[in-house]
Amino acid sequence: MGHRNGFTPPALGVLIVLTGSATDMSDFKLNPFIAFVGGFPTAIIPRFLLRKYLYPKVPLNDDESAKFAPYGLRKIEAGLVREFGEQNVIVVHPYDLKRFVGPKTKVIGISSMEPAGIGFVSRTYTSLLGFGGEPVATAEFRDLIRNPIIRKWGAKIVLGGSGAWQILRAKLQKEYEIDCVILGEGEKTALEVFRKALQGEELPRVVETERPNLEEICPIVNPSIFGTVEITRGCGRGCKFCSPMMRRRYSFPLEHILKEIRLNADNGTRMIILASEDIFLYRCNEKFLPNREEIVKLIKSVFSIPGVDFIQPAHMSLAPIVFDPKIVEEIGPILLEKSFWKTKGTRHSSVEVGIETGSIPLMKKYMSGKMLPYKPEEWHNIVIKAIEIMNNNYIWPLATLIVGLPEETEKDTKATIELVDKLKNKKLFYVPLLFTSEEDCVLKEARHMDLKHLTLFQWELLAKCWRHNIELFAIDLVKWPAKFVAMFSYVLYYRWKHGTKSLRPLFTLSGIKADSQDP
Numbered sequence: 001m002g003h004r005n006g007f008t009p010p011a012l013g014v015l016i017v018l019t020g021s022a023t024d025m026s027d028f029k030l031n032p033f034i035a036f037v038g039g040f041p042t043a044i045i046p047r048f049l050l051r052k053y054l055y056p057k058v059p060l061n062d063d064e065s066a067k068f069a070p071y072g073l074r075k076i077e078a079g080l081v082r083e084f085g086e087q088n089v090i091v092v093h094p095y096d097l098k099r100f101v102g103p104k105t106k107v108i109g110i111s112s113m114e115p116a117g118i119g120f121v122s123r124t125y126t127s128l129l130g131f132g133g134e135p136v137a138t139a140e141f142r143d144l145i146r147n148p149i150i151r152k153w154g155a156k157i158v159l160g161g162s163g164a165w166q167i168l169r170a171k172l173q174k175e176y177e178i179d180c181v182i183l184g185e186g187e188k189t190a191l192e193v194f195r196k197a198l199q200g201e202e203l204p205r206v207v208e209t210e211r212p213n214l215e216e217i218c219p220i221v222n223p224s225i226f227g228t229v230e231i232t233r234g235c236g237r238g239c240k241f242c243s244p245m246m247r248r249r250y251s252f253p254l255e256h257i258l259k260e261i262r263l264n265a266d267n268g269t270r271m272i273i274l275a276s277e278d279i280f281l282y283r284c285n286e287k288f289l290p291n292r293e294e295i296v297k298l299i300k301s302v303f304s305i306p307g308v309d310f311i312q313p314a315h316m317s318l319a320p321i322v323f324d325p326k327i328v329e330e331i332g333p334i335l336l337e338k339s340f341w342k343t344k345g346t347r348h349s350s351v352e353v354g355i356e357t358g359s360i361p362l363m364k365k366y367m368s369g370k371m372l373p374y375k376p377e378e379w380h381n382i383v384i385k386a387i388e389i390m391n392n393n394y395i396w397p398l399a400t401l402i403v404g405l406p407e408e409t410e411k412d413t414k415a416t417i418e419l420v421d422k423l424k425n426k427k428l429f430y431v432p433l434l435f436t437s438e439e440d441c442v443l444k445e446a447r448h449m450d451l452k453h454l455t456l457f458q459w460e461l462l463a464k465c466w467r468h469n470i471e472l473f474a475i476d477l478v479k480w481p482a483k484f485v486a487m488f489s490y491v492l493y494y495r496w497k498h499g500t501k502s503l504r505p506l507f508t509l510s511g512i513k514a515d516s517q518d519p
């Protein structure tokens, strides 16, 4: 197992065909952070160029099935293979559907992260960069779902994946003729949906899945994009804007993790992403206290697997770093040695962290578990100390900030600006995101933040973050005249697109003194 070479698909099609949109089925040339580009608007660069240079097709096996696929799709594939046999299940790139869908095909399972363009990243960067157009990932999803081949033989269309909720929120299920939308973890309930479809039974329009037990989650049987391997699932810290908090928390057994990593490494993924909501949840205790011994053992085990060139942990929480800095001191050099990243000549590793806000009242209100075992009042010091420890150990994190949390006041925004100021000389890259109420979080009824409603201070925060990013990463890449022209057009564009309110902070961003009144 582990590859499909030698398998010939029957001329009448495969019983179960799994796929995803072209952005989901690309390895973005091995750069997981460029995968963010899926949330960017289509109108900036023509799609045929993006397809060629930014999100090219994953490599194929001899039978033209996809050699790599998103991890979630691989998990469903593994369950289906166990139940219905390898010859009845295939994962393919959307451009190759024709070869595998036929009169024998009964179900087409589609996984999507961004089918309607209303996730955190898409909403922020489509509106911020503007220029019209919808997110690339959404355009690609529409191309897939409207491809006539998927309906030609009457197969049932089942949609799952982390973005499935968007189809319901955007009321697109009927228009897209999706028979069943699956929300939540797939291992248990999704298999029942496939079983029903194979027996020709009517499918429920929407299914909220039951949580699987650890033993129901089987290891993947074919390699995943970016060599993604789950080390934990769920979180439990209870942030109200986040969905994984709803899920049960597991740490997968080390052998299960290493088996999936070996499968990926043997198939040439080169990179291993250790997927979790927070690496420090791995074998932590009930009070979220990190387990240094187990984490270090995990990282060292991954390091020793032949074929693993890059190790990329997905997320880290900041509080455990302060609680036990020795963990980062021990794993920092290993992550550096297996790092993909180099900035302005300096090699470093990177990981996503959530700062979210500098406001203590908002921390208390929406994410009071995020800083455990510390108190919300200590948040600024925790953030500063944790980033300092990371930087000292060659980690330059990618930090998310949420702009426009419900009932955010001027005072709250100023507190975040103050925190960003305190981090001035630290090495981190900010990803400010407009607050988005996702479907399965506590704040699902709250209003999305959009650019029209941003205050002057919130614009200032966005500008500050991007100025920091430009200074940290790009200043030596762009010649001064080019920089000036780029900034000038940027400012003019903002003025046209978003009104005068956005101008003052953006003038500051461009280095132009903004002492005149907005017209």
Ligand code: SF4
Pocket: 235, 236, 237, 238, 239, 242, 243, 244, 245, 277, 317, 354, 367, 370
């Ligand atoms: S700590 Fe992160 S994953 Fe956990 S609930 Fe909060 S935002 Fe979600």
